[in-house]
Amino acid sequence: MESTCLYCEGHFTAIRSSKKYCSDNCKQMAYFKRNGLVLSGTIEVESSIVVPEVTVKPSITNEIIVKYDKEKDTVKYANEELTVKYNKDKKSEFEFLPLSNSEEEEESESNEFKEAEKEVQKTELNKSRVKIEEEKKVEDEPRYKWINSKLISLIEKNYEQNSGGIKIKEPFEYWEYEKAKCIVWVNIRFRCLAESLIKLSNYSRIDCHTLLCITDAFKRLVTSATFNKLPSDYPFKEFIIELFIGLNKVLSDKVHLNLLAFKITKERKAQLIFIRHQLMLHTPEIKFTEIDFIEEKVHYD
């Protein structure tokens, strides 16, 4: 069957009626033509599609220049020049795939694109499945149940209620000068006694005489003139009296023992730790053996 080549317009004998090009070369050249490419050295069919030099101006400042040749391509990028040589023996590198007619080609291209899209979708699906599975695994694992210490929770509860915290920090700002001086005097002694009680409660056994000394110190503090001068809104007044009464009771019950287990309830211990923690920042620390609970004159420390 006689036919005319769509590229070189030469006559040729075609086996298929749909054959459009006389040779693979013409088919390839037609492909280049469609895509606006021309190999240097080949016969130019249309002058408009000859592109001997392709200049790409990037958005920055450097220029890229690509020169096509039969055996090598030169790429210029800024001041650097790179050459790409073609090795004709290595067919695999520059072998063109046999092209069918343009419609078939477009179809195959679109098919390939569709397949690639499908593959991407598949991988995305798989990824999302894996993610869901991982999330399920995490959900299936029993979550860790955080445990709070009862003592620390009680201390923090005291802080939330903040019974007199600000007043204690700056007594001279909240009370009159004379009253504030009394508060400072009491605070120093109370800090010492509170620390002693906390320390004693941490021991398994304590000497009865030690408890006697502490109770006596509480008695002196509570019966002191300074303590009686304390303002009614002093936050720890009732608590000090309460502690003194409690210690007295313990002592009267166990005075016959040399060693005794001294325990205080968690609520009371938490309150003691909270008060001591507050006093610690603004009240000087004095050891029990060095402090004077007897009060002939009012001490203003």
Added chain:
Amino acid sequence: MKPPIYKTKEMESKLIIKRYKIPEDLLMDILRILFGNNIKHKIIGIQQVQNSVLLNVNFDLNSIKNREAKENMEGILADYSEYMKGLLGDTVLMLDEDDDETEY
């Protein structure tokens, strides 16, 4: 017979032993954490005077539960140390494994 469990070097290195001195005030809370999460531990001594227990705890840091339990325990001990600052003397609640404690 149970099949052997192989562990890589990285996994092995995440098995750690920590030593803690637990005061009586916190003992029940700490034991709740250890028993509740099946964490291997060993009581290696008691300090009778100070009413505290010396514990060796094995943590597998590959396990989320173990990591959180460790964080929980150390959080409680750190809070307690803060509130009891100055009252515990030289007592350190979180020790290194090599630290010696002789008074038992």
